[in-house]
Amino acid sequence: MLWDDIRSVRRSVLIGGQAGQGVAKAAEVLGKILVKLGYYVFNYRDYPSLIRGGHNFNVVTFSGDRVFSHDERGYEVIVALDQRTVKTHLPEEKKDTYYIAPKGVNIPRGENIDTSEALKEGIPPIATNVILLGALAKYLGIPKKVALEVIRSELKGEFNEKAFLYGYERGEGSGGKIGRIPRRGLYFLTGNEAIGLGAIASGIDMYIAYPMTPATPVLHFLAARKKQYDFTVLQLENEIAVVNAALGASYAGAIVMVGTSGGGFALMSEALSLQGMSEVPLVVYLAQRTGPSTGVPTYTAQADLLFALHAGHGEFPRVVVAPGDPAEAFERTMEAFYLAYRYRVLSILLGDKHLGESHYTMEEGEFSPRVKPERFLVFPEGDYKSYEITEDGVTPRSVPGAIEAPVRATSYEHDEYGITTEEGPMIEKMMEKRLRKAETVREAVMELEPLSVYGDPEADRVIVSWGSTKGAILDALGHLSGWKFVKINYIKPFPSSLFLHEVEDARRVVIVENSSTGQIGKVIAMETGFITEDKVLRYDARPFTPEYILRRLRG
Amino acid sequence: MLWDDIRSVRRSVLIGGQAGQGVAKAAEVLGKILVKLGYYVFNYRDYPSLIRGGHNFNVVTFSGDRVFSHDERGYEVIVALDQRTVKTHLPEEKKDTYYIAPKGVNIPRGENIDTSEALKEGIPPIATNVILLGALAKYLGIPKKVALEVIRSELKGEFNEKAFLYGYERGEGSGGKIGRIPRRGLYFLTGNEAIGLGAIASGIDMYIAYPMTPATPVLHFLAARKKQYDFTVLQLENEIAVVNAALGASYAGAIVMVGTSGGGFALMSEALSLQGMSEVPLVVYLAQRTGPSTGVPTYTAQADLLFALHAGHGEFPRVVVAPGDPAEAFERTMEAFYLAYRYRVLSILLGDKHLGESHYTMEEGEFSPRVKPERFLVFPEGDYKSYEITEDGVTPRSVPGAIEAPVRATSYEHDEYGITTEEGPMIEKMMEKRLRKAETVREAVMELEPLSVYGDPEADRVIVSWGSTKGAILDALGHLSGWKFVKINYIKPFPSSLFLHEVEDARRVVIVENSSTGQIGKVIAMETGFITEDKVLRYDARPFTPEYILRRLRG
Amino acid sequence: MKFDLKKLDTYAENTWCPGCGNFGILTAAKQAVAELVEEGYPLNKFTLVAGIGCHAKIYDYININGFYSIHGRVLPTAIAIKLANPELIVLGFGGDGDTYAEGTAHFIHAARYNADITMVVHNNQVFALTTGQATPTSERGYRGKSTPEGKWEEPMNPVALALMAGATFVARGYSYDVKHLTWLIKEGVKHRGFAFIDVIQPCVTFHNVAPYVRERMYKLEEVGHDPSNFEEALKRALEWNYDLDPKAKIPIGIFYKVEKETMEEGYNRRIPYYKVERKVDWKQVLAEKKII
Amino acid sequence: MKFDLKKLDTYAENTWCPGCGNFGILTAAKQAVAELVEEGYPLNKFTLVAGIGCHAKIYDYININGFYSIHGRVLPTAIAIKLANPELIVLGFGGDGDTYAEGTAHFIHAARYNADITMVVHNNQVFALTTGQATPTSERGYRGKSTPEGKWEEPMNPVALALMAGATFVARGYSYDVKHLTWLIKEGVKHRGFAFIDVIQPCVTFHNVAPYVRERMYKLEEVGHDPSNFEEALKRALEWNYDLDPKAKIPIGIFYKVEKETMEEGYNRRIPYYKVERKVDWKQVLAEKKII
Numbered sequence A, B: 001m002l003w004d005d006i007r008s009v010r011r012s013v014l015i016g017g018q019a020g021q022g023v024a025k026a027a028e029v030l031g032k033i034l035v036k037l038g039y040y041v042f043n044y045r046d047y048p049s050l051i052r053g054g055h056n057f058n059v060v061t062f063s064g065d066r067v068f069s070h071d072e073r074g075y076e077v078i079v080a081l082d083q084r085t086v087k088t089h090l091p092e093e094k095k096d097t098y099y100i101a102p103k104g105v106n107i108p109r110g111e112n113i114d115t116s117e118a119l120k121e122g123i124p125p126i127a128t129n130v131i132l133l134g135a136l137a138k139y140l141g142i143p144k145k146v147a148l149e150v151i152r153s154e155l156k157g158e159f160n161e162k163a164f165l166y167g168y169e170r171g172e173g174s175g176g177k178i179g180r181i182p183r184r185g186l187y188f189l190t191g192n193e194a195i196g197l198g199a200i201a202s203g204i205d206m207y208i209a210y211p212m213t214p215a216t217p218v219l220h221f222l223a224a225r226k227k228q229y230d231f232t233v234l235q236l237e238n239e240i241a242v243v244n245a246a247l248g249a250s251y252a253g254a255i256v257m258v259g260t261s262g263g264g265f266a267l268m269s270e271a272l273s274l275q276g277m278s279e280v281p282l283v284v285y286l287a288q289r290t291g292p293s294t295g296v297p298t299y300t301a302q303a304d305l306l307f308a309l310h311a312g313h314g315e316f317p318r319v320v321v322a323p324g325d326p327a328e329a330f331e332r333t334m335e336a337f338y339l340a341y342r343y344r345v346l347s348i349l350l351g352d353k354h355l356g357e358s359h360y361t362m363e364e365g366e367f368s369p370r371v372k373p374e375r376f377l378v379f380p381e382g383d384y385k386s387y388e389i390t391e392d393g394v395t396p397r398s399v400p401g402a403i404e405a406p407v408r409a410t411s412y413e414h415d416e417y418g419i420t421t422e423e424g425p426m427i428e429k430m431m432e433k434r435l436r437k438a439e440t441v442r443e444a445v446m447e448l449e450p451l452s453v454y455g456d457p458e459a460d461r462v463i464v465s466w467g468s469t470k471g472a473i474l475d476a477l478g479h480l481s482g483w484k485f486v487k488i489n490y491i492k493p494f495p496s497s498l499f500l501h502e503v504e505d506a507r508r509v510v511i512v513e514n515s516s517t518g519q520i521g522k523v524i525a526m527e528t529g530f531i532t533e534d535k536v537l538r539y540d541a542r543p544f545t546p547e548y549i550l551r552r553l554r555g
Numbered sequence C, D: 001m002k003f004d005l006k007k008l009d010t011y012a013e014n015t016w017c018p019g020c021g022n023f024g025i026l027t028a029a030k031q032a033v034a035e036l037v038e039e040g041y042p043l044n045k046f047t048l049v050a051g052i053g054c055h056a057k058i059y060d061y062i063n064i065n066g067f068y069s070i071h072g073r074v075l076p077t078a079i080a081i082k083l084a085n086p087e088l089i090v091l092g093f094g095g096d097g098d099t100y101a102e103g104t105a106h107f108i109h110a111a112r113y114n115a116d117i118t119m120v121v122h123n124n125q126v127f128a129l130t131t132g133q134a135t136p137t138s139e140r141g142y143r144g145k146s147t148p149e150g151k152w153e154e155p156m157n158p159v160a161l162a163l164m165a166g167a168t169f170v171a172r173g174y175s176y177d178v179k180h181l182t183w184l185i186k187e188g189v190k191h192r193g194f195a196f197i198d199v200i201q202p203c204v205t206f207h208n209v210a211p212y213v214r215e216r217m218y219k220l221e222e223v224g225h226d227p228s229n230f231e232e233a234l235k236r237a238l239e240w241n242y243d244l245d246p247k248a249k250i251p252i253g254i255f256y257k258v259e260k261e262t263m264e265e266g267y268n269r270r271i272p273y274y275k276v277e278r279k280v281d282w283k284q285v286l287a288e289k290k291i292i
Ligand SMILES: Cc1ncc(C[n+]2csc(CCOP(=O)(O)OP(=O)(O)O)c2C)c(N)n1
Pocket: B210, B211, B212, B213, B239, B263, B264, B267, B294, C051, C052, C053, C054, C055, C056, C070, C071, C094, C095, C096, C097, C098, C099, C102, C122, C124, C126, C127, C128, C129, C130, C135
């Protein structure tokens, strides 16, 4: 093969072991090294709900061409920190899968690294993951220097460098050589990190949360940066306190976000309705995981869509935006803040475990925010109507204490000053004000690329999807001809005419969704009347891979 | 007019006054008297959210023919306990509206009853409502004897009888004579009362709630009957406690219902998802009111439909059934229990303030439950699988302590014994079990008249609606030709083919809904792809009247 | 300068029952605001948060900044308002159902957080607006429509709980003693930290304890109670358990008062966020994730 | 008759960290069940309710009836189980996050309701399963990933709160003292009413207080503590505020125990509902609303 062909090959390494053995960290470091070398890397993380033991693994898939997803079989290398890894993944190996494991772990082929002398060299057992990473680097032909640079900046403790070299030197290394691809402007980050950064870029003042997988990483990420950017991170007694505090803070003038997963979101739903009536801006990050209920809490799903669209009693405008990769997550987070604060609405940022906890390689140019952060405040001198009835339904926002006049927020139906009303005509007017606001938001969203099309724009076979399936679909698309992928970015307000335009002449329209019912199909039907029963669904708590999609599309 | 024509005339009386003046009670008593005379009566109750003062009123509409709704203008008589009543309803009076009021209240015409001697006769001021009722009875020509019978059984305190006679004797009575219509088998009750009775008829063991208008009357109604029927009524610290307690009790073998309105329902949504996963039977009464948020809490709306359909994260089967009058409320409550306990699903009984707090006249034959209450328990001797995978997706239900084997319920994904699993194939199997259960429930519901058609079955103009709009629509239908009314009783599972059959040749399909967006239209689109933009909506917190519908259908 | 109390009126129709204890709380609250303004507190910084219930209508009746929240959520809302803008003077008005039933969790934790806010609970020992059901503080045996045979369980003692939960200012008022209550509210506002005032508020319609309370009430200030003594405070708090025991004595006044670090201090909040100009460059923010 | 402990095992893989304090609680719970069965309690009436967190995995590890509930909701679930079937012996297992954060309201009210259940809180002073954030009982200064600069506010003292909230049996155990804990759980089950046991459960991964606790712990039984004395109980409860104060003494054992009417008694519940045969005739039920 020519160099160009080789480097565009898609390669996958699985690293597995017990929770606590540093599997995830090893994979992340490997990813960073590869990106540093100019490769595109996708790092998938799979872990059960436990703290020590069990079986965790990561799949690092990389190529010189774009990669947005992982493989769930046919690994080139399996790095097995324990025996269970070998056993578990046997069915998924290729005939020539190469194993790297510490001595003592039985492997079908490959190499066992003798770690018995490590301790003497000052390398603690905890660094076995790094030792194996060294051997892996050797095997793949990763330049030592680049690897060490990354290790130095990523892993605290000098022993890690030693550990890497220990493995590198003992490794049998024959897998080839990974050349450096001269590229610039590559980012390696998870969806959750991108959301955290998007919040910072939006000028967040307060992040309020109660821990819940898979939204917790945003809490940790922001907590680690609150000093640097001077904002507040608040963990309260439960999600109900969280969301009501968020509304209080937002009313008082802070730029606020809350983050949670399905169960916590459910607890927040009463207050979402309060958002609707009070028109106090609110941004909610809903990180989906496998339900219903506690379900399979560290795994992924896209099954909260209809709930996100309808949570909260009564009728009020809302935005539901679903990014498909970290670059989008960054931009869409900024849009979620923008829309919430500009129009005093609820913005729900709908992500999931797969987007949130997988590492993606993004290019510089992919980050291109469409909006600018702002507080959107007015400071009138005399009279102020907290709910002034305007043509576009949007009342300019002020905050208490910033002007002389009282600023009010209320859960009751109210007149323009925010005083309670039970009069039919005023109720009707306020309902209509909010309906008009929904229209105004719709128009604003239509300027924000609410729908994207990938692949052959003229194709008459269409994959329709949203959110984190994007990666696997894009990677599958490369193997399909005559197909396009219509990705719905804004699910509320729904881009109906754009959507209908994309499917009107289609021969086949397939819904791809990480759920058991294909909820986006219902949303499409609800918004446009367009119905398709052609669905590729996955609901075993695992994310899609390109292969899975291709098989199901063909089969 | 001939007697037959006269008695089929629709007549309306408005009784208004301050909260605490006994307006609602007077109207209810009037209604009962009229029903006792063989008339059909509808009693609408309108009150703001306060305890004393303000302005409450009831509209009692009656006729010798069926009446299912009230009028919002053109009253034959206005009984005004205070001046505000006169003022407020001036725009709604007819030219010849007759007023009955205590002396001191200025009225445009009619009679002022001098109550100054009442006290001397042992009638306290609190009975002014009954005095006026006496005058009204005289005016309408209601036989004294029948009225007194009802008063004796409905109102405690001998002074009430006296008060009635006081008014009756002083009344000017010239409005005509209300003859007795020889009928049997008439019931007079509210939707909430019917739901309470339906729960009792279902063998309820525990009703658990936290007060919330307009579901509270069910709490009160059942609390008053718990001794008679030997069940428990439990008020807990909040709605989250309520719903989780309900699941606990149901798991332990009790037949349970909870009742709430939108805000409380929102708080319960996390546990609805737990219902889905644990498959512990649960019946929830959701009494809608005007939202969003606290909204207009003592008024009506049908705007929680999409929320009721989708509350709770993840995917799981559910039943959403919406009765349209008390007879249905009674039957559908029994069905909600039946389905929940037979199939271990969530049954949501979707009502609203209008259905719940209005009095309807129902005929004996209209009560005809389609199901029989049962505990649906098995008591296997040896092994028991709490989540046995069956063909129809339904696992026979046992309860802890009733058998030797452990009985489990869990929020986590699980194997057949209810032990936690994170394995893809088992997750898939359990998801599919629940999907099959949804299908089984669908089949069962299709036997329960999930959709009803009223009016001319061959008509090509169709009103589509659900829930409490039924009354006003039925009454409007009498004035329309070439129309039929398709009422959707089960909104989940949705009777798609029945529905499509009814609209396929229609020239016009109009949605009627007490909301600002017409949510049933979205549900129909979602379930069938059928779309109509033709909507008659009302969202000023007031229920429909036939006139309102006719005006909007024609305009 | 004399503050014109009328400035605090609104055009909303007052819909409380005639004679309701809420009027006393409204008058005291307005009077407290007026006097505080006279003492130099800026009127436009006063911000109230109300729950849902009869009590909460106070939102409509005082012409200051206000957040008419949802049932039970006064405290998280109020605390966060304070954190977002420490310049605001935050007054919470909750009901007993609101604060001790639906909002229990927030009540217990707010005591610990010690944000500098003042929480006034209109404790009429009943869910009034929903027509008279028993709340946690209703006495044993209370008959409402949901407990026709009488409430079964013991009442909760919020004063004792607040003390045990760590509140730094714990008081009880009586809504018909407006002057005393005005003083309590002012003391609450001046207290640096979480000031909790349980106000006995007779509900003339569903739970009129005025005759009961009037006879048994005494003022802590008048018996030489030392509000810096936690043990004494606890003892006083346990004197009345909210049952309508004929022999009970009902102390009102300040049970306990202590200075501790406030939540705003703990989170180092000084400047209102709305005044913070953030010049974040999104490219710089992203830079930490740039590999090459 | 000797009960075979193995009967309580399940086939589930135990996924707690090696050395985790939860093992001690599991062993004690099993042992308590075994001994109680030996004393005549029927095995199939034992029913556990678990929250969500590391602690809650106990549901998978004991082969008795169980409801694996959601985060924070052990108590309402457990209480209602008892009301629906008073024959069941109901054991709740919650975490500190579970019970003192998400579930605070239920905790406070359960104490008052006094249902005859036993509530064991695995108090590791940390949200463990979500990787180590501070909970209400974490000590001031605790550094987790959500509080990198240290937790700001004071810890909650659940033992003191339970006492003040009206609990009729209040105890503290230590998960590494299995024998003592077994005894506590058995006493809790035998206690007629709400038995609350806060168990200090070192989390070896995120919050290993074993060395701290071991040195400072003493047993109430050994110092002649009188568990019928409320004031004494309160004093003992306040000896340790859950901060890691080097000078603190940590009492374990039964702080307080008193007999009061239970919730089931209050609601007059005797027969399990599932055994009640209801022969309701729907026509008769409707009759009250028939006018003619
Ligand atoms: C989540 C929720 N549950 C229930 C209600 C219904 N509700 C409105 S007011 C109220 C009673 C309030 O009691 P309390 O707080 O004591 O106030 P009061 O009316 O006695 O002043 C209730 C239960 C609600 N609005 N929201």
